[in-house]
Amino acid sequence: MVRRAVATVILVVLVCIVLLPLAWIALSSFKSRLVLLASPPVLLFTPTLENYATAISSHGLISNVVVSTVVALVSSLVAVGLGYPAASALAPMTRPVGRHVLFLILTTRLVPAVALGLPLFHLYRELGLLDTVTGLTLAHSAFNLSFAVWMLVAFFKQLSPEIYQAAALDGLGPMAVARVLARPMRPAVLAVGLFCAVLSWDELFLGSILTTSAAQPLTVGVLGLITSQGTYWGQVCVFATVSLIPALAMGVLLRRASGALLSLGTLEMEERD
């Protein structure tokens, strides 16, 4: 009993340590400029939407949110849509060629982003894709794809390999197998899709290289608030708060999905006496 209480206290303290900065940022987004920069920090103040108004009117908050949302949604859909059949075909491969292909896919993530960012910049300039939502979506899709394939392969491997063998004997081709397995794999697909969306939502480096204004996502928009004249701290807090909301929502969804994921590996043995 005592140990439980101690554990609870420790957990609450840890949660506070993690959440306090986030809460502070959210709180600060409602402070006026004077209150925000006051030292020592002020806890009690009259909330104002002033920062939100200027973020929308002069810093393009709405357009940034739209870009981030579209890019996150489309790139994760593309990554999962292409990654799912690829993973379904790669997972049961026992011959070395399967492992080689998987490793090749992994190498795209081993290369530092800088090394890919600059060639991509030149390529995009030639193709006229710089500062376009299409261009950013394409780049995010490519980066998410390798991640999606690896995650999904791990989930597919939780299924008994005999299911693949049964499917082969039943006469199913690789695409048909992927279709048949879509139902048990649904929670995994959902989880990987969410992960991809979070990764895209949080991505900064490619965004900062490939976009300048029109196709700026939120993360890049924040950078624009740090200027040579000074930093718009109020607006920074607004951007941070807005970008937190979907991230938190996806976190909650992921937690829900993980329950279904845990049971994926036990599908086989369930209900057998």
Add this chain to the structure above:
Amino acid sequence: MSLTVGLRNITVRLPGVHGKGLVSLLNDVSFEAPASRVTAIVGPSGSGKTTMLRVVAGLIRPTTGQVLLGEKDISRVPASERDVAMAFQSFALYPGHTVRYNLEVPLAARGVPRKQRRKDVDEMLGRLGLDRRAGYRIEALSGGEQQRVALGRALIRRPRVLLLDEPMSSVDPAQRRALVTLLRELLAKEPKPTTLLVTHDWAETSALAEHVVMIEGGRLLQQGSVREILYQPQSLAVLDLSASPFANRVGGLERTSGSACLLQTEGGLSVESSAPLDGDRFTCAFEPDALQTSEHGFPARVCSHRPVNHVEVLEVEISGQRLFAVAEGSESIGTTVRLAFHGPGQVADASGQVVARIQRLWSEPT
């Protein structure tokens, strides 16, 4: 239309743990399963039974040797094009889907029209006794029901070759009886598939199979009809695979100086073999029902008794040997009964090869 299934000099070697060395799973195995019949592949755990099935199915490519379907070498034909169906030991049903869907997949994959598919599935559901489960998800079924779906999925497309991997391993005795009946029905339906049944259970073999292939340690021990295996076993290993829990093994038999056919234990148990023997140490093997109570028999002391399948199995002591025999009624512990050897029984040499039958067995009172 059914064809024989043959393995010719099949050897399977796979890389060992951490890729070190090669593990030999099958060693130069050859056999032929007669067309439209059930052939049991019997062997202890880890003997390579399932590997043999997988080689026939095309799920494992043999290191050397050929897989034959009729006269045709199908060693290079991929699994999906072999017209071979398999019921897996783990069932390997499609998770998250209904019973109906699972049965429909092999038909849909072969382009059977929707209407015909429905008809076939309904018919199969009826045979399996799963009419009321058609819309259930696989996960909601009991082990016995999943087993039946697995059999149905393998049979529904009427394959020329059917592979059954330990179909009885996960059902209780009552379900097992029902499953044996069901399998006999399903397999008797024309066109009869050429069936390979992997099992380690002799009761299952004698209930379902006509032809038997015995293997151990990746090597073929013996093949033949159920009758041949039972009455003309070639080695103790084969006997062990078909033996009852009470089977007798008398070791330490030595040839007496007088005759090439006369064997004796140190205690004084004597055996006369059907043929003259070479060598010096022998083992003889026989089931309890080869040794029965008889007025004119030799004496034996009763150590315990228990009813088994409506006969009384006695554990008796004869010349220092504990043996199992069969009595008509129950006998009290400690009394002396008279036993006579009726056969059959086998004499094996030191290498385990059966070299003769037991002609007579008796005990010399000391």
